[in-house]
Each structure stands twice: as structure tokens, then as C-alpha cells.
Amino acid sequence: MSRIALPAGLPVLPPRDPHSHKGTFGRALLVGGSVGMPGSISLSGRACLKGGAGLVTLAVPDAIINTVATFDAAYMTWPLPTDRSGHLPLHAKAKLSAKLEQADCLAVGPGLGQSRGLFFLVNDLASNFPRPMVIDADGLNLIAQRPDMTQPFTAPRVLTPHLGEFRRLVGKPQLTMEEATGSAIEFADKLQCVLVLKGSQTLVTDGTQQWNNPTGNPGLATGGSGDVLTGLITAMLAQQLNVYDAAVLAVFLHGLAADIAVKQTSQPGLTASDLLDFLEDALCEYAEARDAKSS
Numbered sequence: 001m002s003r004i005a006l007p008a009g010l011p012v013l014p015p016r017d018p019h020s021h022k023g024t025f026g027r028a029l030l031v032g033g034s035v036g037m038p039g040s041i042s043l044s045g046r047a048c049l050k051g052g053a054g055l056v057t058l059a060v061p062d063a064i065i066n067t068v069a070t071f072d073a074a075y076m077t078w079p080l081p082t083d084r085s086g087h088l089p090l091h092a093k094a095k096l097s098a099k100l101e102q103a104d105c106l107a108v109g110p111g112l113g114q115s116r117g118l119f120f121l122v123n124d125l126a127s128n129f130p131r132p133m134v135i136d137a138d139g140l141n142l143i144a145q146r147p148d149m150t151q152p153f154t155a156p157r158v159l160t161p162h163l164g165e166f167r168r169l170v171g172k173p174q175l176t177m178e179e180a181t182g183s184a185i186e187f188a189d190k191l192q193c194v195l196v197l198k199g200s201q202t203l204v205t206d207g208t209q210q211w212n213n214p215t216g217n218p219g220l221a222t223g224g225s226g227d228v229l230t231g232l233i234t235a236m237l238a239q240q241l242n243v244y245d246a247a248v249l250a251v252f253l254h255g256l257a258a259d260i261a262v263k264q265t266s267q268p269g270l271t272a273s274d275l276l277d278f279l280e281d282a283l284c285e286y287a288e289a290r291d292a293k294s295s
């Protein structure tokens, strides 16, 4: 395998201590899924495992839990109630609470759908979960409906919108990618969060620092590739990277995995499920280059 050059400023995920155990690499909790969308939260969960989180639990509506469970034997599942429209109801919070207490980090949104109950549930988590949290997909659409969108977060948060989701967050349906890029730093600063503005050239910013990601290709333009990114960011948080470093490293590795993948497959043929298989190659190339740099 050819060694890649790591760009300056790329965060370091340290090599594993030989005496480490699964608890060392964190307990990640991912909340999402709805009837019709069991795949997205499963992709996130599998990416979270592939990214190195020690223990991964997916909390999903009980109507889809058997489907979600069969996608991977290595994550755990936690059944929550399902409402009549196939979504998590607000009262799912009671059953979620036990898992929230144990979680070192949280991801919310992939495949969640939208409802009035979910609006209250997601905004409660976004405001009150005391540890790092990734908000993606419908999680973003639900926080975009907060009466005061400019209210800063009080705990570490990573928001991962594509342009359509960013338009909803800022309430500007016509915003161009160029305009979004221009307002991303101000947005992150105002909300005191890390913003991952996803696109062909993903930007990561915490309002002070900024990362223009050099990896990735149009093979990623396929349903579910963002769900994989959400899981990977969560994995980095579980391994105790800070929110900015976790987002930057995950975005880099996600793009690198796609770059390796399309050399062996094709851009049109790449699926989000396939992408998972290349995360390991990306981590290998990264670790090799990191170790060569430090020796």
C-alpha cells in the first residue's frame, strides 16, 4: 500500500495502548431510524464500530429493531416505542434515559423522520445532553424549527448539514454553496458549535479554526454516505478527540476511504455499504503515515 502524505494540521488519533480494553474507546449511543428508514442508523452504527468506538448501541423504534439488529452483530440495540406514524414518540425519552446516562457521546438524526414529538425530543437532547453530541439529517431539520435558532449550545456539539439542511438551519432556502461557505464560520461562532458543511469540498469550522477537506470524490454522492460520516465522527468522539478534531479527522478519513474505494470499484458503483469496507483501509493508511511521521 502506498503511503499517503498527511496534510498539516490533521488531528492525531493516538496508537492504541497494548493494555487498553473496549471501555478505553468509549460508549457511543446513536438514536435514529423510523419505519421505512432502518438503513441509515445502521450505516452510522457500523461506521462507528469501524471507526474504533469501544461499544456501540443503537436506540431505535421497536418496529424496526429486528431489521436494524440483523445488519451487524457487533453493535447492541435498545428498543424504544414507535408511534402510529412509525417514528419515536416524545415519551421515548423515559426509556432512553438509562442509556443516555451511560453514553460517553451521542449521535441523533439519521433516518429519524420528523414529527411534533420528535421536535421536543431532539431539542431536549440538543440542549441537555451534557457530553459531546453529533446532530445530523432530521436532527438538524428539527433543531432548525427552534423558536430561537441563534441560541448557543452549552455542551460540545457537531452539526453536519449538507446545503439543503444548512439552508433550513439559517432559514434561507435560496442560499448558494458559496454563500453558505461564507456564513459557516459566523454560524459556528454564534451557536458555539462545530459545523461540518458537507459538499464536494467539505468545510469544518468551530468559528475560529477552519478545515477545507482535501479528500473525497463524487462516488460519495450516494444515499447513506453522510450517515457513514456521522458514525465516524461519533467514533472519534468516543475515543476522546475533541469535537473539532473528531470532525476534521472523520471527514478526512471518510473522503480517503472513498478515494481508495473508487480505485478498486467505480464512482457510480460505490454504495454507502461498500464505503464501510474501505474505512479500514483509510485507517491503515492514516496510521502508517502517522507512525512514519512520529518515528
Ligand SMILES: NC(=O)C1=CN([C@@H]2O[C@H](COP(=O)(O)OP(=O)(O)OC[C@H]3O[C@@H](n4cnc5c(N)ncnc54)[C@H](OP(=O)(O)O)[C@@H]3O)[C@@H](O)[C@H]2O)[C@@H](O)CC1
Binding pocket: 036, 037, 038, 039, 040, 041, 109, 110, 111, 112, 113, 137, 138, 162, 163, 164, 165, 198, 199, 223, 224, 226, 227
Ligand atoms: N438508507 C436510508 O435509510 C437512508 C435514509 N436517509 C434519510 O433520509 C432522510 C432525508 O435526508 P435527505 O438528505 O435525503 O433529504 P433532505 O434533507 O430533504 O435533503 C435533500 C434536499 O437538499 C437539497 N440539497 C442541496 N444541496 C445538497 C447537497 N449538497 N447534498 C444533499 N442534498 C442537497 C436537495 O435539493 P435537490 O438538489 O434535490 O434539488 C434536496 O431538496 C434523513 O433522515 C436521512 O437520514 C438518507 O440518509 C439516505 C439513506
Ligand SMILES: Nc1ncnc2c1ncn2[C@@H]1O[C@H](COP(=O)(O)OP(=O)(O)O)[C@@H](O)[C@H]1O
Binding pocket: 137, 162, 198, 199, 200, 201, 202, 215, 216, 217, 218, 219, 220, 221, 222, 223, 224, 225, 226, 227, 228, 229
Ligand atoms: N461530489 C462529491 N464530492 C465529494 N464528496 C461528496 C460529493 N457528494 C457528496 N459528498 C459527500 O457525501 C456525503 C453526503 O452526505 P448526505 O448528503 O448527508 O448523505 P445521506 O444523507 O444520503 O447519508 C457528505 O459527506 C458529502 O460531503
Ligand SMILES: [Mg+2]
Binding pocket: 136, 137, 226, 227
Ligand atoms: Mg444526510
